[in-house]
Amino acid sequence: MPETEPDSLKEFNRKTFADTPDIEDVNITCIDCGSQFVWTAGEQIFFRDKNLQNPPKRCKTCKQAKNERLSAIANAQNTGVKQKIEVAVYCATCGSYTTVPFYPSQGRPVYCRSCFLQMNPN
Numbered sequence: 001m002p003e004t005e006p007d008s009l010k011e012f013n014r015k016t017f018a019d020t021p022d023i024e025d026v027n028i029t030c031i032d033c034g035s036q037f038v039w040t041a042g043e044q045i046f047f048r049d050k051n052l053q054n055p056p057k058r059c060k061t062c063k064q065a066k067n068e069r070l071s072a073i074a075n076a077q078n079t080g081v082k083q084k085i086e087v088a089v090y091c092a093t094c095g096s097y098t099t100v101p102f103y104p105s106q107g108r109p110v111y112c113r114s115c116f117l118q119m120n121p122n
């Protein structure tokens with residue numbers, strides 16, 4: 001008749017034989033908002049399969065917010081490069097010399113700032 005394993009041995013086995021399917025959900029405190037979120041057993045297995053060593057640090061909301069921040073920074077850097085472009089043009093309305101931060105499309109009129117604002121009051 002089988003003897004029941006002592007809890008400490010179970011714990012030992014769980015830590016030693018990481019391949020046992022005996023993975024439990026883990027509560028993690030988000031480093032951004034401080035709220036607790038569940039790192040599910042399924043996600044832990046996913047992490048292990050991908051050879052990821054570090055458990056997640058952020059809840060899903062904060063992780064998404066962080067990704068959005070990063071892509072916003074990337075976008076800002078991209079547009080920042082474009083904004084360094086200065087193209088000399090003559091205003092199609094008043095004919096004054098001006099520069100624009102983009103390459104005007106062929107055949108499209110370009111306006112100086114004051115004419116542009118007059119046409120687009122908002």
Ligand SMILES: [Zn+2]
Pocket residue numbers: 030031032033034035058059060061062063
């Ligand atoms: Zn969070």
Ligand SMILES: [Zn+2]
Pocket residue numbers: 091092093094095096111112113114115116
């Ligand atoms: Zn003008």
